[in-house]
Amino acid sequence: MKKLLLLGAFALFGGIAHAQEGFRLGGHIGAPLGDAADAASVTIGVDAAYMWNITKGLDIGATTGYSHFFGKDQVDDFGFIPIAASGKYKFDKIPLFVGLDLGAAISTKDYINSGLYVAPRVGYQMKNAELYLGFQNISSRYKNHGGYWYDDDRYNFGAVNFGVNFFLK
Numbered sequence: 001m002k003k004l005l006l007l008g009a010f011a012l013f014g015g016i017a018h019a020q021e022g023f024r025l026g027g028h029i030g031a032p033l034g035d036a037a038d039a040a041s042v043t044i045g046v047d048a049a050y051m052w053n054i055t056k057g058l059d060i061g062a063t064t065g066y067s068h069f070f071g072k073d074q075v076d077d078f079g080f081i082p083i084a085a086s087g088k089y090k091f092d093k094i095p096l097f098v099g100l101d102l103g104a105a106i107s108t109k110d111y112i113n114s115g116l117y118v119a120p121r122v123g124y125q126m127k128n129a130e131l132y133l134g135f136q137n138i139s140s141r142y143k144n145h146g147g148y149w150y151d152d153d154r155y156n157f158g159a160v161n162f163g164v165n166f167f168l169k
Contacts, residue, residue: 051088
């Protein structure tokens with residue numbers, strides 16, 4: 001199932017990247033929160049999205065990327081690939097925006113399930129780029145395999161991120 005979702009995401013974004021209309025590419029760095037803070041010291045990632053302008057100030061689209069959590073204290077690194085719907089509202093007359101990504105996050109480790117992905121953000125809008133401060137959360141289930149967590153419970157792998165996105169036209 002994970003491979004099918006990944007294949008679909010790459011096919012979607014391969015076609016979108018070719019069109020070059022409304023394509024956004026960037027990266028982020030952040031501090032893990034919640035259960036991720038117990039196991040990881042820092043997270044970095046890349047982001048890609050394609051946005052359509054629906055009405056003045058409102059953009060809707062699709063997003064993907066990769067967030068890598070660097071493990072600490074004998075914990076393996078782990079990561080997630082989000083596949084989500086994305087929305088962004090740019091305020092009139094001031095260069096600020098709010099946004100929200102909502103979808104699924106595919107785990108790169110077999111012992112962490114994929115889960116619900118939620119990522120709100122606020123930012124500063126420039127002509128060809130944007131700076132943002134955001135929160136990402138992946139609600140997932142950890143499969144007990146003798147690692148850091150010792151039960152089959154739900155966990156929240158979250159982070160506060162600072163990022164930059166560039167618009168490619």
